[in-house]
Amino acid sequence: MAEQIRRVTGTILRAPLTRRTVRELQYCALSGLAGVAGFAVTMVLLVSGVTVTGSVVGTVVGLLLLTLALRLSRRLAALHRRLAGWLLGERVEAPPNFQPGSGILGRLDKRLRDRTAWRAVSYSLVKLPVAAVQLYCLMATLIGVVDVTYPVDWLLFRHHAGGSLHPLMAPNPVSFGAKLEIYSWPGTFLVALLGALGVVAGTWLARGVNAGDRRLIRGLLGPSRVSELERTRTLAVDDAAAALRRVERDLHDGAQMRLAALAMNLGMAREKLDDADEATVRELIDAAQRNAVDALADLRDLARGIHPPALDLGLPSALATLATSSAIPATVTADIPARPAPAIESIAYFCAAELIANATKHSYANHIKINIYTERSGVLRLEVTDDGVGGADAARGSGLAGLAQRVSTVDGRLDVSSPPGGPTMVRVELPLKA
């Protein structure tokens, strides 16, 4: 316990001396100034733009001011993203570039409806209080640093010998506005101590406010919902095309090939009938029969891969069927009072099938548990757990990454928990309606 307290205290006190702190403070300075300036300019342009547009004569000028504000906001957003990336290591993807319309009115229309720019404007507005705190942190820390040097200053300059000293104190809620006056060299150590406190408090506050700023940047300056939808739509379309190609390939290499072989066997057998070569005829017909049976099996697998018939009865029975065919013993618990949309059922089913196949291939597990249930909030949850060796990684395993992509096309999520040594648990969260 004591050891723990010492460690935490050490971390708190040493924090101001780390490289990270320097960067956080640099960020406070640059981003804070940019924030204040950005707020001022954006507000001036917006307010004047709106008021001028309202008056009869100034519409054109007003609209120009508005579009200027929006363009500037996009630029400012880029600056803030870059600062956050450079100094805080917060890499936020840039939203898609502005797509200008055609014609003057078209351009204007596109500009005024530019969601990305309006989100950037809202960031500029919210940023003002954040920037104020950031600049305050910087000031408090700098003043603290100056205060820490007082004992040395006193000795070097003695400019207050016999007199008194009013040390600079950052405004803070603790001192209630009390003024400090120092009359002797030992007294300066109190100032230094207070300064050190100011440095520690300032740097930690900076970390806190910067963490908040990062959230704002992620939420307001990253890709919007629309561009996210566009991305997942592309994934969905690609997924569908790939699925069709797979079906075609499976037909070509499977059933079609076997039926061609079957036709060949029968053709040869027919020729042999004329030679009355009974043994060969029998052999060829056997081969033909084998090919027919194999072609049927291929077609059955393919059909099941397109739409598992068991799914018509609902997820619980489809998953139960799936579990009985699993190589590793698997149990299913299901609690789905209302049926999800067919597309969601299909995705959940294929996720379960893929996860069971993954576990069979990689986990060396003795048992797999499949749990599927709906939550009142309209969410379908699928959990596939195995007691195997763990170490599954969504980033590396292409199968898991593919599943995550497929799930994301309907705004679902896939989380993997698989520490080395196991157990592995994959949670899939899907909306009930696609």
Add this chain to the structure above:
Amino acid sequence: MRVVIAEDAALLREGLTRLLEDRGHAVVAAVNDGEGLLAAVAEHKPDVAVVDIRMPPTHTDEGLRAALELRRSFPGVGVLMFSQYIETSYSAQLLEGGAAGVGYLLKDRVANVAEFAAALERVAGGGTALDPEVVSQLFRASRQRGGLTTLTPRERQVLALMAEGRSNAGIAAELVISGGAVEKHVASIFTKLGLPPDDNDNRRVLAVLRYLGSPALRAAG
């Protein structure tokens, strides 16, 4: 007849080998990709190669590309494309350099062993064997341009069989008419198309194909 087979499905490769050897032909090599095909042809100088279109590594049209390369490098070797699909663009590319020693059959045709073997022998001998599917595709394309309107239905039937590479006797047997009647139809077709009659089967096919007017064929010599 010495044959090289290029087919990636082992089942069909072995079946074809057996089928041809049963009929007394020598399968000198059976390979499973385009590169193997070119190497085998260079080594064995066969009479004819049976080539699947979709083969490793990309499973798209490597068989066709290998076949075109064969036509350039080994003009004396007949090439029979053997596929589950008939693609008009594939037929056009294949026939671009002329129809001599070229065939393009659906894999289904192997069900009739005798006809399949006859087609392969025709290709090996410098003739042509086009799948009825290929011919009807070319017909459709031609009809859309209004090219076949002057022919009677019977003449169109005869033209289709000519396009497949059949001889007059073969056409007579297929349509159950006399050889003289076939000759009359053929002469009439050539007159209507303004082509001098010729008793060489291959020149007939070339003429037919050129009339059917695949753009690639019109450019070909």
